Amino acid sequence: MVTGMSNRELVVLGTASQAPTRFRNHNGYLLRWDGTGLLFDPGEGTQRQFLLAGVSAHDVHRICVSHFHGDHCLGVPGVVQRLSLDRVPHPVVAHYPASGREYFHRLRYAAVYHEVAELREEPVEGDGPVATGPFGTLEARRLDHRIDSHGYRLVEPDGRRMLPDRLARLGIAGPDIGRLRRAGSLEVAGRRVDVAEVSEPRPGQRFAFVLDTRLCDAVFALAERADLLVIESTFLAEDAALAAEYGHLTASQAGRVAAECGVRRLVLTHFSQRYTEPARFHDEAAAVFGGEVVVAEDLLRVPVPARR
Template identity: 55%
Template sequence: MGARELIVLGTASQVPTRTRAHQAAVLRWDREVVLFDPGEGTQRQLTLAGVSAGSITRICITHLHGDHCLGLPSVLQRIALDGRGQPVDLYFPAAGQPYVDRLRHASAAADGPEVREHPVSSDGVVDTWPGLTLSARALDHRVPTYGWRLQEPDGRRVVRDRLDAVGLSGPDVGRLLQDGEVTVDGRRVLASEVTEPRRGQSFALVMDTRRCSAAVELCRDADLAVCESTYLRTEADLAERYAHLTAADAAGIAVEAGVRRLVLTHYSARHPDEQVFAAEARELFPDVTAARDLDRIEVPPRR
């Protein structure tokens, strides 16, 4: 199994700062490299992070506000320059189709990679590929916005003591896992006898939204959840007016959803120190990381 980690490219909200690029993040998940919300400057941030644009397999856009999508043209152009021959899957709110059309043809650049568009207009499973499912839920923002969830299917793990008890080892273990049963010294051994359930890992990303039930469901039991936290509790009126979360809101979602690790991002430029967001969130939820540009955050190991 390959690495499973979040690479934070940008943590600003509408206005980038000297230390924060516009919102963007990459999730490495085994063979998949998923880019979320390529805001302005994402191509440069990929370079600084040491992530090849040509390695990107999928791009998910939560909504078509500029700080979440203006980097798309340059990223697609860079993928072409890097010589990637495989298609790139692009997921976005269907209502944003006119903006996506313009972004994809924003300059006189050479043809980019083949882009397979997946406009989303309802909640539920959006796509599946080996070992992973992508789902979306509509959030409560000022324009059509979807949060994203990646879910690995549940499986089973081998219990060493049970293997020893039935005298199973070596190639027989592989055959058991493949076929579901194997015969050892004349005795039929079922996979269920020497394994136990293993919950699949999951990742959720919640960007611009008020607190809503959809955000909680996206994050339900997630191993790693990324939530915008544009404001602090003292700015709750601004959060409501502009349809955003406070750090306390993000932590409340994590508590209600049973999240394992919470990552905060998308900070208002009025707060240069992101640790004020972490401090507020930790009053409600212990495992909080206030992301900084170019941070790398591991998906927690299996339970």
């Protein structure tokens, strides 16, 4: 689905797998999450896709590389150098499998440039949280691919939504609302009001990014209750043997993951160039998943669904 700007949206920069095509660039996915931009798997040509998608280097706060196959990382040199060329003022943090430190170093300094921007490397050592911030918690889990590969998910903590009618009924307004939210209770007209009386639970949102893997426990753990799941579907079910051999998923398997994990919006991507009919990926996934299925296209914007 193509939409306008959203505070939380996925900007698809590329959707090809091993080789780009006339219509699909190598991988690249920018997640806009309120004021934070997370760039996943910048493949070759990402800088140009930035231009076409209306994305700036200033939009990037974190770079998350799943693994060091070229279609997932050959855009790193251009993006890193662009951070300095555009004098991005904020620090940018790079996450990638710790086993690939040498590869990231080569990519980071693949050519001569004047390094101005601050790029911090925080390699992923194992399963679990890799960063926390205003966006919530960024987690990683090791997947089952031919080389060391990690998937990522963003988890926003659960909170509470204040109910204006109940607040008004009790005469709570202005700064008192903030005090009640922070303290959990407030004295109002001689009685104690607990935050639960004037609010309701607000489940945190979740985003998951799963590329280049066979089915494994980590895939399901990452996708669990995701509002938006970006997942590879390199092959169709008719080529399931090839998918298993090369460490990939089929569209049917991606649909199964979404169905079993309670995913709300499923985004299929990383398509083999052998297929010329994108609708087949949609139909195959939709046969096992009853929710919304999006077959990613370059430059597509996919909003994170509204809160439950």
